[in-house]
Amino acid sequence: MSQEIIHKINDPRGMHARPAGQLVKLLSSFESKVQMSVAGGAAIDGKRLLLVMKLAASQGDELKLVFDGPDEEKAALDTAEFLKANM
Amino acid sequence: MISAKGRIACQGAACAKAFEIKAPQKAQSTSDAYLSVDEELERLENGLARAKEELEALYQKALTDLGEEQAQIFEMQGMMLDDPDLADGMRDLVKKGAISASKAALLVGEEQARAFEALDDPYMKERALDVRDVSQRVSRAVEGASNVTISEPCIIVADDLTPSQTVAFDRKFILGMILRHGAMNSHAAILARTMNIPTLIGAQLPESGTLDGKMIALDAVHGVFYAEPTDEIISEVQTLKDNFHVRRLRLLGLRGKASITPQGHVIKTYANIGRPDDVEMVLENDAEGIGLFRSEFLFLERDDFPSENEQYKAYSKVAQALNGKLVVIRTLDIGADKQAHYFNLPHEENPALGMRAIRICLTRPQIFKTQLRAIFRASACGNVAMMFPMITCPEEVLDCLKICDEVEEELKAQNIAYKRPQIGIMIETPAAVLLASELAKLVDFFSVGTNDLLQYTAALDRQNQDLGKFYNPHHKALLKSLEIIVKAAHDNGIWAGICGELGGDLSLTDYFIELGFDELSVTPGLILELREKILLSKAICQNPLVNK
Incomplete structure (x- = not known):
């Protein structure tokens, strides 16, 4: 089993470095693995800041996160909430 | 004394010795x-x-x-x-x-x-x-190397600053910053604004190391700095600095007000920009629109043509940020003093009179079409207009319009979202002034490029610093041309604006109002000053635009 969330970036500036840092910080706090991709592109490890930043997600892009691990449900819920509030 | 320009990342003024920071070690x-x-x-x-x-x-x-x-x-x-x-x-x-x-x-x-x-x-x-x-x-x-420390008031001069350098400095010693590189959204620029340090970026600095310890007068209101300035300049910049905060505070109170004279003539205050990130200064100074968005930045300092999508992104970003306010994009104005090697333009004896701007676009329609497609598409995201530079006769406009029609047909056939923008022309040649009535029948608006119009009308090379008293920015022939241009525009029911440097010349604001200009587009830092001038003007408009 795994949990999946999709978030459309609302911030007109796209995913900025600071929120990206906060997101990676949050994701790193979970035990589950996190795969992240933008607009159907290749998936990367969501706990690695440089890779996340290099996705260069801009406004309107769909960010997809797949959680896999013991705390995947909580991870998906918390992350969805963070994304809604910050990007 | 040397003087040079830069883009304003944070407004203000300062006089102090330069403290030059060497490029980070490679x-x-x-x-x-x-x-x-x-x-x-x-x-x-x-x-x-x-x-x-x-x-x-x-x-x-x-x-x-x-x-x-x-x-x-x-x-x-x-x-x-x-x-x-x-x-x-x-x-x-x-x-x-x-x-x-x-x-x-x-x-x-x-x-x-x-x-x-x-x-x-x-x-x-x-x-x-x-x-x-x-x-x-x-x-x-x-x-085990230590970081740079600063212990006396100075103006920082550097190629660029890292965020840690910017924050590590003691704010009370940093009176200003002049950076060779940098973008409006670089940390240095963002922090400069947060800390309110007068800052120029993209500055035309001399060779690195030559300014260290020298006296600098920084005028980040007009976007200039002076190294080893004369006493006169120092006292000018010092006055600017002393008055800046009081004045700035008063001017900021004008945000949200419409630019309208006591007699009721509306003359919009728009901003000139050269890059999408200039939008920050546009919004901060509450411009009522963008009267000149130069598109050259997309073409300069690179090795190949920008794609349609790259252009679309840049234009639509600005259109969206302006949220319904007008954005006038000027189509490619390359050639003369602005060169891009991959265009492979032949060397010319008189580039100002040669293959430049619309002449390149009409000769190489594929480059032009790519840009027009990007503009038509961006137009669907906001309130967009575009204008063609260096027009001299109606035939050129008709050729442009024909290409616009083709672009529109193609987009429609491909089912791509677009909107036909308002289409105008720059009036910057004496030929266009003489034919203004005919040209006005073909387009939606005029925007006067006073720098080139003066150069071509009075035979004054704008690059030549040695013309002395002959270089008269208020040349009568130029002022007379302005009168002809507005009249032709209004007689034909279209609006007219000024986007050249003269538009920000406050000693002429009254004259522009009398002539009936509908819009003045100036550097973002001057918007509120210009608005104040308009709000207090006693001039009476002699030739208002009556919409037909």
């Missing part, structure tokens, strides 16, 4: 000497740990001085330091042997920075600076 400049692999690994670990501590300290300092949001930059940099791509990359390189920890840190940082520079997104491109900042910090920590 990988090549580090010593090639190295110890055993184990010893270098240990040095690297110590360096990483110390860099981590420094970033933590900077985070705390920024948190107190600047608040949570700015401080997060350093938290983010700390996380970069933990990223396997960076830290493990450095460890792996040291393990391979025959390299110092310091050099390994720089090389890995450089490799990662290049990966960021290769991204399309201009904001993420800028993040290369963060990566370098982090890896250089590790390198310095390994070598």
Whole structure:
């Protein structure tokens, strides 16, 4: 089993470095693995800041996160909430 | 005395000695000497740990001085330091042997920075600076080198500044900054605005090292700086500085007000911009629109033509940011003093009279069409207009319009979202002035480029600094031309504006109002000053636009 969330970036500036840092910080706090991709592109490890930043997600892009691990449900819920509030 | 220009990242003025900061050390400049692999690994670990501590300290300092949001930059940099791509990359390189920890840190940082520079997104491109900042910090920590400290009031002169440099400085000693590179969304520019330090970026600085210790007068209201200024300039800039804050506060009170004279003539105050990130200054100064968005930035300083999508992104970003206010995009105005090598333009004896601007577009319609498609598409995202530069006769306009029709047909057939923008022309040749009535029947508006119009009308080379008293920006022939232009426009029911430097000349504002101009487009820093002038003007408009 795994949990999946999709978030459309609302911030007109796209995913900025600071929120990206906060997101990676949050994701790193979970035990589950996190795969992240933008607009159907290749998936990367969501706990690695440089890779996340290099996705260069801009406004309107769909960010997809797949959680896999013991705390995947909580991870998906918390992350969805963070994304809604910050990007 | 030398004087040069720059883009304003934060308004204000200052006079002080220059403190020049050398470009951050490059990988090549580090010593090639190295110890055993184990010893270098240990040095690297110590360096990483110390860099981590420094970033933590900077985070705390920024948190107190600047608040949570700015401080997060350093938290983010700390996380970069933990990223396997960076830290493990450095460890792996040291393990391979025959390299110092310091050099390994720089090389890995450089490799990662290049990966960021290769991204399309201009904001993420800028993040290369963060990566370098982090890896250089590790390198310095390994070598035990100290950071630059500043202990007396100065104006910082540098190629660019890393966020940690900017924050580490003691704010009370930094009266201003002049940077050779930098973008509006670079940390240095953002922090300059947060800390309210008068700053120019993209400044035409002389060779690095030549200004250190020299007196500088920085005028970040008009976007100029002077090195070794005359006493007269110093006292001028000093006055500007003394009055700036009071004046600025009063002017900021004019935000949200419409630019309208006491007699009821509406003359909109628009902004001239050259890059999408200039929008920040446009919004801060509450421009009522953008009267000139130069599109050359997309074509200069690169090796190949920008794609339709790249252009579309840039235009639509500005259109969206302006949220319904008008954005006038000027189509490609390259040639003469603005050259891009990949256009392969032949050398010309008289480039100002040669193959430039619309002449290139009409000769090479494929370049033109790509830009028009991007503009038509961006037009669907906001209130967009476009104008053609260097028009001399109706036939040229008709040729342009024909290409516009083709573009529209194609987009429609391909089922791509678009909107036909308002279409206008620049009036910047005497020929266009003489034919203004005919031209007005073909387009939606006129925008006067006073710099070129003066150059071509009065035979005054705008690049020539030695024309002395002959270079009269208020030349009667130019003022007379303006009268002809507005009359032709209004007789034919279209609006007319000015986007050349003269538009911001406050001694002529009354004259522009009398003539009936509908819009003045100036550098963002002048918007509110111009609006104040309009709000207090006693001039009476003699020729209002009556919409037919």
